[in-house]
Amino acid sequence: MLRRILAWIAAVIAGVAIGLASAWAAISFGASGVSERYGQWIYNGAAGSTAADPYTRAIIARAGLLALSAREARYYTLYEDEHGRPLSESCIYELSGRPLDARWWSATLYADDNFLAQNNDSAHSVDATRVGNDRAWSARISPVRGDAANWISSRAARRGFSITLRVYNPQRDFHASAESLPVLTTVSCAGDEP
Amino acid sequence: MSWGKYVFGALVIAGLVHFAAIYAVPRVLMNVAIERVGAGGANKWTVGDRVTQASRQIVRPSPDFAYSACAYDLSEGPVVISATPWNDYWSLSLYAANSDNFFVIDDREAHYGAEITLVRRGRDHPEGASMVVESPSERGIALIRRLAPRLDAYNAAKQVAAEDVCASVAELTN
Numbered sequence: 001m002l003r004r005i006l007a008w009i010a011a012v013i014a015g016v017a018i019g020l021a022s023a024w025a026a027i028s029f030g031a032s033g034v035s036e037r038y039g040q041w042i043y044n045g046a047a048g049s050t051a052a053d054p055y056t057r058a059i060i061a062r063a064g065l066l067a068l069s070a071r072e073a074r075y076y077t078l079y080e081d082e083h084g085r086p087l088s089e090s091c092i093y094e095l096s097g098r099p100l101d102a103r104w105w106s107a108t109l110y111a112d113d114n115f116l117a118q119n120n121d122s123a124h125s126v127d128a129t130r131v132g133n134d135r136a137w138s139a140r141i142s143p144v145r146g147d148a149a150n151w152i153s154s155r156a157a158r159r160g161f162s163i164t165l166r167v168y169n170p171q172r173d174f175h176a177s178a179e180s181l182p183v184l185t186t187v188s189c190a191g192d193e194p
Numbered sequence: 195m196s197w198g199k200y201v202f203g204a205l206v207i208a209g210l211v212h213f214a215a216i217y218a219v220p221r222v223l224m225n226v227a228i229e230r231v232g233a234g235g236a237n238k239w240t241v242g243d244r245v246t247q248a249s250r251q252i253v254r255p256s257p258d259f260a261y262s263a264c265a266y267d268l269s270e271g272p273v274v275i276s277a278t279p280w281n282d283y284w285s286l287s288l289y290a291a292n293s294d295n296f297f298v299i300d301d302r303e304a305h306y307g308a309e310i311t312l313v314r315r316g317r318d319h320p321e322g323a324s325m326v327v328e329s330p331s332e333r334g335i336a337l338i339r340r341l342a343p344r345l346d347a348y349n350a351a352k353q354v355a356a357e358d359v360c361a362s363v364a365e366l367t368n
Contacts, residue, residue: 011203014207015204016211018205019207020215026216027219058219058220060293065223065227072287108258114254116246116257125256129341169283
């Protein structure tokens with residue numbers, strides 16, 4: 001009798017642990033399963049939508065609570081460089097883009113905790129009001145500004161940061177693609193061969 | 195002792211806990227956000243400080259916006275929400291308790307600002323209200339975004355935001 005009770009207690013504990021662990025894994029690593037990919041950019045069209053499925057809702061709530069629906073704004077996020085490596089403070093990147101068929105856009109760096117990097121450089125983002133939306137542009141992503149005209153500071157962003165591109169009031173002919181969205185290029189990484 | 199029924203039992207419990215957790219996560223996170231936004235009281239705008247690295251209330255804030263947030267509570271009846279116009283992009287968006295963005299209006303549609311009366315879905319609409327929006331939940335968050343990438347723009351947006359209204363109809367008529 002006691003063995004049975006203990007076996008059921010173990011089954012309940014194991015069930016709860018497996019259930020919670022699998023839910024955590026689905027929310028933490030399941031973004032690619034409910035998202036579209038344009039080059040390195042990850043996009044979820046159901047963000048904020050009343051038609052979002054429970055998994056999308058949970059994933060977005062963790063990493064983008066209070067997102068606007070796609071009619072108003074689109075959110076594209078970069079987690080990896082062009083070689084598939086996590087973005088890192090020890091590298092220098094260049095983000096270059098062309099005008100977007102939208103009213104306004106911005107590119108913002110977030111540390112791996114989904115908040116702004118803990119630096120006081122006041123350079124967490126670049127946006128269309130600063131670099132213009134009528135010509136090609138580029139911005140350097142690095143821990144120090146150097147001679148960059150447009151700069152996103154990655155100081156204190158550590159490893160595993162991300163860049164979110166916000167596209168507000170996309171026009172009817174706005175079509176996201178690997179070619180139309182900004183391109184990230186790794187310039188160098190600390191420890192690379194000179 | 196046969197282990198089959200215990201393994202089966204554990205898997206059934208795992209499935210139930212998994213789906214309950216997936217269902218609960220957005221509601222729990224929204225509840226935390228509602229509590230934080232409404233710390234100074236429900237049905238009241240809070241103009242956020244300029245977004246910096248110290249802003250850690252809501253994940254992924256944009257440093258290019260001036261945010262105003264109101265935790266609405268329809269338990270005492272409808273709530274009037276207004277957004278004063280701004281000289282660049284602005285929008286008023288509403289989020290239900292499950293995190294859905296169920297309403298948004300921006301300056302393209304409302305050149306001179308927006309005023310809505312928010313009611314619980316299925317309840318009577320107040321007479322004379324010009325724009326009535328139904329909320330799928332009793333509590334939620336109203337958010338105004340005003341594009342203000344620079345400090346001077348943020349300061350101006352903060353002044354404009356002081357004119358916004360978030361108040362229960364009962365409070366306004368008393």
